[in-house]
Amino acid sequence: MMLHIKDRLFEDLTAHYISALNLPPLSSKIFTYMVFDFKREGFTFEEIQENLCASKSSISNSLGQLVQIGLAEYITKIDSRKRYYRLNPEFVITRFxxxxxxxxxxxxxxxxxxxxxxxxxxxxxxxxxxxxxxxx
Structure with a gap:
């Protein structure tokens, strides 16, 4: 999926979430990347890895952390066996x-x-x- 992301805004949001949510840098980047998924379709593991240029293990650990703390969720689509990661719609409530x-x-x-x-x-x-x- 092609996203239109403004680089400076992405960087500023990433820095904000590192501080506000106490996230490690890569987890914050993934979280910020999901923020730009306005249609809430989600991203596959491979899409996240390709766009953020990080190792499989680092992406896996960060996604696991985001899901565990309730900031992200994954879904499986009917026509696909892959997991699609997206923001947990309740993340604001979780944060508060x-x-x-x-x-x-x-x-x-x-x-x-x-x-x-x-x-x-x-x-x-x-x-x-x-x-x-x-x-x-």
Whole structure:
């Protein structure tokens, strides 16, 4: 399948997904490549390998990672035995769920830190330490 991809936009999206989704560079490139599949037809393993010029094992590992973390999925078409990889239509929900989980974890840690600070202040009797705020 022929895609019309603007090089600079592809590079910028790849860099963004490396940071925002904490993806390795090749996984981010594959994810970005799938973003340009506006018809959601999907790509075969061979198409991805040919267009991104990476080894079979690297492509395989990256696709496996993207599927495992819920950012991509694969389908098989009726007239083909090949797998077609495409973005998981629920990836935005998956991403927000991951962010919520991360925020909840951080909130829990800060609650524990605040409780520990209270115990230290009571034990030490240090009024100055009691005035130090922990921002949550």
């Amino acid at each position: 769920e991951q962010q919520i989980t991360q925020f909840q974890r951080e909130h829990s840690l800060l609650e524990r830190l605040i409780e520990y600070k209270k115990q230290v202040v009571e034990k030490e009797g240090d009024d100055e330490l009691g005035n130090v705020e922990i921002i949550k």
